[in-house]
Amino acid sequence: MTNRYWPLFDLRLHVDDLELRPMTEADQELVASTLPADLELDPSATTYAGEDPHITRGRIMHQAYWKYMGTWTPKAWRVTFVVSRQGAMIGAQELEGNDFTMLRTVDTASFLLPAARGQGHGKAMRRAVLALAFGPLEAQAAITEAWHDNHASLGVSRALGYLPNGESLESRHGADGESPDTMVHLRLVRRDWLERRGGDGVRIEGFDACRMLFGLD
Numbered sequence: 001m002t003n004r005y006w007p008l009f010d011l012r013l014h015v016d017d018l019e020l021r022p023m024t025e026a027d028q029e030l031v032a033s034t035l036p037a038d039l040e041l042d043p044s045a046t047t048y049a050g051e052d053p054h055i056t057r058g059r060i061m062h063q064a065y066w067k068y069m070g071t072w073t074p075k076a077w078r079v080t081f082v083v084s085r086q087g088a089m090i091g092a093q094e095l096e097g098n099d100f101t102m103l104r105t106v107d108t109a110s111f112l113l114p115a116a117r118g119q120g121h122g123k124a125m126r127r128a129v130l131a132l133a134f135g136p137l138e139a140q141a142a143i144t145e146a147w148h149d150n151h152a153s154l155g156v157s158r159a160l161g162y163l164p165n166g167e168s169l170e171s172r173h174g175a176d177g178e179s180p181d182t183m184v185h186l187r188l189v190r191r192d193w194l195e196r197r198g199g200d201g202v203r204i205e206g207f208d209a210c211r212m213l214f215g216l217d
């Protein structure tokens, strides 16, 4: 263990030829400067008049990182994994637990750089964090949501065995302001994940030292 104060930083997930490791302060500049334009960020985040929109997005990402690291508890946590292939960053994959010790449910979000899309990496990196969730974190369910027209995100979820979990009408921020649109919700339960052997081929390193952070004995 090299990070005795924050062992999360020693956690590693390996799947196919991808490595996932929790984002650190040192990754922020690179991740912020490569955020794809189609990645939706928190629409309620603070914006400043006159700020360059690219800087705004990177700043929101920086603040989200500090927020989730700084307010981490076993009950509510969110970890962003930097995803690398052959040593180069290709995207990020988030895993989140809210009221996790009671609900045992995780949520996910992710992005890939445009050049890395459509090659199965989106499914692989989601499988990696689900293997962590349904494996040592002992989750009972994973939920996810995407706008009805985000076919790649919905495609990843469906390919991994998530089932329909309803739809909701939500406010969507577009070029012309806000308008109502349909969010699709999906859910994957532990039994289906285990039956499909979704975690086969995923290697997890450095988890034992993190057990305490997730409220596990």
Ligand SMILES: CC(C)(COP(=O)(O)OP(=O)(O)OC[C@H]1O[C@@H](n2cnc3c(N)ncnc32)[C@H](O)[C@@H]1OP(=O)(O)O)[C@@H](O)C(=O)NCCC(=O)NCCS
Pocket (backbone or CB within 6 Å): 036, 038, 039, 040, 108, 109, 110, 111, 112, 113, 116, 117, 118, 119, 120, 121, 122, 123, 124, 146, 150, 151, 152, 153, 154, 155, 156, 159
């Ligand atoms: C979401 C994202 C990470 C997925 O990565 P990806 O590389 O495209 O995903 P994969 O290639 O692993 O798999 C995509 C799946 O969706 C399917 N898919 C993709 N586009 C599709 C379309 N237009 N219609 C139907 N299915 C589609 C693919 O066929 C594949 O499923 P399959 O294996 O069953 O054939 C990536 O598209 C991305 O970064 N999008 C922008 C950010 C974003 O919207 N993130 C999600 C919300 S947080």
